Amino acid sequence: MPIDLTAASSDSRRELAVRLKSSPSPLFVQYADSTCWGFRPSKETMERNIIYLWICAFAVVHGNQETLPQPPISDKLPSLIKMNNDFAFHLYKKLVEMPDYQSKNIFFSPFSVSMALSELSLGAGGETRKQLLSGIGYNSSVFSTEEMHRMFHSLLEEIDQRTGVDIDVGSALYVSDKLKLLPEFLEKIKEFYHSDGFTVDFSVKETVDKINTYVKDKTHGKIDRAVDDLESDTLMFLLTYIFFQGKWDMSFDPSKTHQSTFHVDAETTVPVQMMYKYASLKVFYDDELLSKVLCLDYDDSFSMFLAVPDIHTFFEAKTIKDLEKAISRQHIEKWRTSVNKRKVSIYVPKLSLKTSYSLNDILKGLGMADMFTDNANFTGMSEENIFISKAMHKATLDIDEKGTTAAAVTTASFTPYSYNPLLFLRFDNPFMIFITDQKNGNILFFGKVVNPEEKQ
Incomplete structure (x- = not known):
């Protein structure tokens, strides 16, 4: 059931998931993707929950000193695009280093993954937050974290207004009824990333069915199963999705x-x-x-x-x-x-590809290791201690003549x-x-x- 993302639930741990999606249709190109992250309680305290750290910037003006007008956020958007695209190549090259993928087809949505990691940084603190921001290529001398989140929001808003193609990008947060998330985190993830929110019981099979139905609907059936099962002690599940379907300007006969x-x-x-x-x-x-x-x-x-x-x-x-x-x-x-x-x-x-990746080792290889261990710091999300147990990504691609x-x-x-x-x-x-x-x-x-x- 939907929840008000300015309130939240009560306590526990485990699993956040994010999913990427993509899949093209007959020369229709459809893409669907979903990425899943699972959060669990810490092994040491069993009270560790995902936390979110966000930073507020304050400007102080002394006396009659004047402040220069700040450029609109759109002026810095090219820098965010460069950050995302550099991350795409870093992720790809780390992916093809993995023995299981060296001689296989590769297909994924780097935008979906970087968006999910940026969302996670909203609730991360300490070294975990530093690793997340460094891993996605964030440079504080170019724009602030607040600006980064605002630019992701601007991208999502602009994509929502596109015509001529069928594209849908977003995220969803499933929260255990035993976990209490901080209102500030819920407000920010809703404000910047248009995240849907749901309170669920992870100990029942129906929750997995609900998540899969949600992903299937958002990806127009291209990804019909985002997750096979979840541990009963899962506390939160985050997913991002992207669906794209477009017709060629010039079709094939x-x-x-x-x-x-x-x-x-x-x-x-x-x-x-x-x-x-x-x-x-x-x-x-x-x-x-x-x-x-x-x-x-x-x-x-x-x-x-x-x-x-x-x-x-x-x-x-x-x-x-x-x-x-x-x-x-x-x-x-x-x-x-x-x-x-x-x-x-x-x-x-003509192509019809389906791919599935575990991102845990890949993201660790990019310097984002703490979030998968008891060292995870997600105090910006909850007062409880949690870490990410699993990060998954699935994508599909279909190409034909139309x-x-x-x-x-x-x-x-x-x-x-x-x-x-x-x-x-x-x-x-x-x-x-x-x-x-x-x-x-x-x-x-x-x-x-x-x-x-x-x-x-």
């Missing part, structure tokens, strides 16, 4: 989709349904990365970038591992301004050595995917396709 081969590696191939189009499209050749880049737009609002290493270069052929080691936020920024329309043939495989049409413009581009790598772009080798916001460059989704037929 289904009659031209054909059976083809995808080269997983030098020895392995798998059959795929390959979509084909010859049209004036946004493309770019990245000489630094020796990679071909394709940009496909959704209703002048969001874009998907696909990047594949050029295996036909005169130089040493690059692999997906070379690309993912070298790529950074700055390359995505360059692509946004460098892609030009030209007549080109493209081959893009979409809308748009006018095309032809331009010319030039590359050295009379070699023209952009006569065609064939994504039949492992490639990377980015879903970005055209207005501000925020990376909503991030991944790589190693094997389109992989079922995770």
Whole structure:
């Protein structure tokens, strides 16, 4: 049942969960994601609860001294986008270091994860808070924590007003009826992150069903099970979700989709349904990365970038591992301004991916370890002692032919050595995917396709 987020419950511990979501439909691209965090009581005191620390800034003016007007929060938004996108690459590179994921498809929403961590920082104190802020790349010399939360709120407000695509981003907080959260934390998480709030009994199976139903509804059925079970001593469960569905500005003709081969590696191939189009499209050749880049737009609002290493270069052929080691936020920024329309043939495989990750070790590897131990300090959330027992992330991606049409413009581009790598772009080798916001460059989704037929 919904609760007033200015009040809360009573006492216990464990589990916070956040979930990411994403999933595209027939050339509809749908993305769904959910991230889950579970909070439990401390092993030492059994009275440890998540806490939240928030900082108030005060300005004091002496005598007749004048204060300069502060710039609007929107002026600092590009700095938040850079912070989020840098975090996206740090998270990705830590993810691919994990043995279980090195040769697998990757797909996740870094925006959903960074938003969840920022929410957690609202209730964190001491070293836990420092680790959270450092882990997401916060720099106090650029903007204050209050400004950071206000900018996340501004992003969510702006996303809510988008037309032409179906996008939904938000969070939810499930609180045990045994835990009492501080009113200040509840007010802030509601104010800045539009969080829904619910009082629940984690000892009954119906609570898991309620959470899964909520996520299924928010992700339009793309993620139908956010959590399998929760410990009975769970005190709180936090999740963030994101759903995106967009039609291509220029759709693919289904009659031209054909059976083809995808080269997983030098020895392995798998059959795929390959979509084909010859049209004036946004493309770019990245000489630094020796990679071909394709940009496909959704209703002048969001874009998907696909990047594949050029295996036909005169130089040493690059692999997906070379690309993912070298790529950074700055390359995505360059692509946004460098892609030009030209007549080109493209081959893009139809995709349907599902991914699931435990974030505990990944976030520890990024310096955010204390929140998973008895050292966790979440005194800004509750007077009781709690820590995060589990952090999970799930995402889905579906791509196929359907979409809308748009006018095309032809331009010319030039590359050295009379070699023209952009006569065609064939994504039949492992490639990377980015879903970005055209207005501000925020990376909503991030991944790589190693094997389109992989079922995770």
